Amino acid sequence: MHRRLAILALSIGWVFGWALGGCYDVPKPACGFVCGANLACPEDYRCLSGRCVLESVVGTAQCDSPDAGVPGDAPLPPDMSFGPAVIGRMPNDFEDSVPIGTTVTARFSEPVTNVIAGSSFVVFDERFGAVQGTVSMPDPVTAVFTPSAPLRKGIIHTVNLSSPIQDLDGFQLPFTQWQFRTEPDFEPPAVVAQTPMPGATDVALDTPLTVQFSEEVFNVDPSSFSFLKDGISVPGFVGFDFMTKTAIYSYSGLLEPNTTYTVQLGAQIQDPSGNPLAGAPIVWTFTTGTDMTPPELTGRFPVMGDSNVSPFANMNVFFSEEVTNVTNATFTLRQGTTVIPATVTYFAGQAQAILDPMPQLASGTVYTITLEPGITDLAGNPLAGAPTSWSFTTQVDQVGPSVIGRSPLPGTSNVSINSVVTATFNEEVTGISSTSFRLDPGGTGAAVSYSPGARTATLVPAMQLTPATTYTVTLDAGITDLAGNALSPVPQSWTFTTVSDVTPPTATMTTPMPSATNVATSTAIVLLFDEAVNNVGPATFRVTAGGGIGGTYTSAMAGREYTFTPSAPLPAGATVTITLTSGITDVFGNPLAPVSFTFSTAP
Numbered sequence: 001m002h003r004r005l006a007i008l009a010l011s012i013g014w015v016f017g018w019a020l021g022g023c024y025d026v027p028k029p030a031c032g033f034v035c036g037a038n039l040a041c042p043e044d045y046r047c048l049s050g051r052c053v054l055e056s057v058v059g060t061a062q063c064d065s066p067d068a069g070v071p072g073d074a075p076l077p078p079d080m081s082f083g084p085a086v087i088g089r090m091p092n093d094f095e096d097s098v099p100i101g102t103t104v105t106a107r108f109s110e111p112v113t114n115v116i117a118g119s120s121f122v123v124f125d126e127r128f129g130a131v132q133g134t135v136s137m138p139d140p141v142t143a144v145f146t147p148s149a150p151l152r153k154g155i156i157h158t159v160n161l162s163s164p165i166q167d168l169d170g171f172q173l174p175f176t177q178w179q180f181r182t183e184p185d186f187e188p189p190a191v192v193a194q195t196p197m198p199g200a201t202d203v204a205l206d207t208p209l210t211v212q213f214s215e216e217v218f219n220v221d222p223s224s225f226s227f228l229k230d231g232i233s234v235p236g237f238v239g240f241d242f243m244t245k246t247a248i249y250s251y252s253g254l255l256e257p258n259t260t261y262t263v264q265l266g267a268q269i270q271d272p273s274g275n276p277l278a279g280a281p282i283v284w285t286f287t288t289g290t291d292m293t294p295p296e297l298t299g300r301f302p303v304m305g306d307s308n309v310s311p312f313a314n315m316n317v318f319f320s321e322e323v324t325n326v327t328n329a330t331f332t333l334r335q336g337t338t339v340i341p342a343t344v345t346y347f348a349g350q351a352q353a354i355l356d357p358m359p360q361l362a363s364g365t366v367y368t369i370t371l372e373p374g375i376t377d378l379a380g381n382p383l384a385g386a387p388t389s390w391s392f393t394t395q396v397d398q399v400g401p402s403v404i405g406r407s408p409l410p411g412t413s414n415v416s417i418n419s420v421v422t423a424t425f426n427e428e429v430t431g432i433s434s435t436s437f438r439l440d441p442g443g444t445g446a447a448v449s450y451s452p453g454a455r456t457a458t459l460v461p462a463m464q465l466t467p468a469t470t471y472t473v474t475l476d477a478g479i480t481d482l483a484g485n486a487l488s489p490v491p492q493s494w495t496f497t498t499v500s501d502v503t504p505p506t507a508t509m510t511t512p513m514p515s516a517t518n519v520a521t522s523t524a525i526v527l528l529f530d531e532a533v534n535n536v537g538p539a540t541f542r543v544t545a546g547g548g549i550g551g552t553y554t555s556a557m558a559g560r561e562y563t564f565t566p567s568a569p570l571p572a573g574a575t576v577t578i579t580l581t582s583g584i585t586d587v588f589g590n591p592l593a594p595v596s597f598t599f600s601t602a603p
Contacts, residue, residue: 034141047139083171085109086161093178100153100182104145106161111140112173114164120173121145121165124158127272131157152216153185154273185273190214191265191282198284205254205291205379206321209263212246217269217277220247224268227251229261252349253322257291257379291379296320297371297388304390311362311394311482315342315355315369321377326353330372333357335365359428359452363397363483397483401425403475403492405456410494416589417466417498421459421473427481432457436478439471468500499588505533507580507595514597521569521601525578532559533584533592540583545574545601573603 034052041052088107091098104123106115115121117135123145125131133147151157158179165173193212196203209227220240227234227249236251255261267280299318302309315333326346333340333355343356361367373386405424408415421439432450437457439446445462465471472495479487509528512519525543527536536553543549543564551566570576577598582591 084112084165084167084173086173086176089159089178091180093180095180097183098151098157098180100150102151102182103147104157104159106143106145106159106176108141108143108173110167112143112165112167114166115143116164117145119164120162122160123147124160125152126156126158127152151182152272153182156181185271185275188275188278189217189269189271190278194263194284196286198286200286202289203255203286205257205288207255209249209251210246211263211265212244213269213277214245215271216242216245217247217271219268219270224266225249226264226266227261228264229256229259231262234261253351254291254378255288257288260285260287291377291381293377294381294384295323295375295377296384300369300390302369302392304392306392308395309361309392311360311397313361313394314357317353317369317371319351319353319375319383322348322351323375323377323383325374325376327374330374331355332370332372334368334370335362340367360482361394363394363481366391366393397481397485400485400488401427401429401479401481402487406473406494408496411496413497414499414588415465415496417464417502418589419465419498420461422456423473423475424454424456425487426455428452428455429457429479429481429487431478431480433478436476438474438476440474441469441471442466465498467498467502470495470497501586501588502590503586504590505529505531505584505586505592507592510578510597512599514599516599518602519570519576519599521572523570523601524566525564527562527564527578527580528557529560529562529592531586533562533586534559535583535585536562540581542579542581543576544579545571545576549576570601572601574601575599576601 041047044055045052046055047053085108086106087109088105090105091102106121115135115137117133118130121135121143123131123133131147131151132149133145136144136146138144145159156179158177161173161176163172163175167173190213191211192214193210195210196207211225217240221238222233225238225247227236234249234251234255236249238247238249240247249263262283262285265277265280265282267276269277269280296319297317298320299316301316302313315331317331323346326344328342328344331344331353333342340357340361342358344353345356346353355369368389368391370389371383371386373382375383375386402425403423404426405422407422408419423437429450432448434443434446434448437448437459439459439461442461442463442465443459447460447462448457449460450457459473472493474491474493475487476491477486479490506529507527508530511526512523527541536555538550538553541553541562541564543551543566549566549570551564554563554565555561556563575598577596579594579596580592581594584592
């Protein structure tokens, strides 16, 4: 009974943080009762393996058994708890103003294993997540988490204890959690370093803009970190490195020479406790120097001496800084002394220019790229080494051209008798003529042409094609690419068939009828054709009465009937003229014979 009282007293005292140096008014057995807070034991006792043991018996065999000849020291009862429990914690749950250099301690009801930092024993910072640290166990029932760095001030920290923590019988610790808050932070963050320094002059144009703070801060963004020239923001973006506590303003390209820039930091910048930046707003200026360094060519494609360049390649050059005046006059491509037509594009922010030759380059040919002194940086320094030239050779093309597009399509029927014939190739070709590009029958006298760039050959028949006739298009020998490779296979051909309908459409009925009189001014005009027609509108179906009459056009009966509804009533007592032009065609392209008629409206 005395031993139970002793254990109870010790347990209660430890939980409430009492000092246990010698406050025992109960019998003190030589061994067998639980150590107090911070491994405390009464005077003349030492905490070994979580139990207070009398100094005089330490190292003897007396306490090898819980009941080794010590009156009143009964054996510990068997473990019936089905798992260990946390019976003490430091800092305590909801404790406030905890020093940032504290360790976190958990006291268990019995010896435990598998107490692992970051896994079964985790301390969380409410802003930054898991706190890095290590766990030690000075005795089997005590685990101490030591942070790798002092905790952050004014932050709620959460302690989580969970499996695989277990007792020696394998029973797992139930999930346990508590919280505490570190000591408050009343000290605002401050700027400790700036680049460039306030008032600096002759600042290099590529100098990075950085600000280092005394502690971690938040809300560093374009609204709180301004970088201005003449009151206008310099394009860029802001980042913050929490490891170095440094804000970085990244701008594209270079700063302008002989220019004063302004930097401003706002009170929106705060530390984790919400303290605003000391002295905000903080404003300073610096002035750039004169740029005497010329831009340099840092990359090129094709490279000098390249002998396997695709004829379809573009020319690329890269500069050490932003440059200007990159044009067809300062960035050229020549074959011998002949300038190759090309489009030159400069990409600001990337310091890159591209020359796109038109058309493709010849196979197995030497070309020369030249950059002229007219290319300068933003300070006017000319390109170093200009004029500078280098040559390359295109690869030898051994693959013949092929046809990738045909019109009319092979096997097409109902082709208009007014059609032209085209063939499109996968690369530039030569040798297109009436001999190598033929249409049979009736191809004699056809006009044959070729369009570079579009890579398309066109054959225009000398006269209309014959209705209901099958025609054959033939591409024959003589067509080659620019490297002299012949079209393959040759000859190659395809067929199409013209339409069988060559009868033009006619208007079979009108409302009002031609020459009708006393027609109501609200009347709509309706035309009925003998077949479906196209292209009916203001240009081909005109209504006039001394002047043009506007209105809307609608169709019905699958394109055979068209109705004109005037936008306003027709003029009273007027002669209305309806004019139909040859722009109206049937679905086979046969044009309507032009026709007109009149009617009179009522007075």
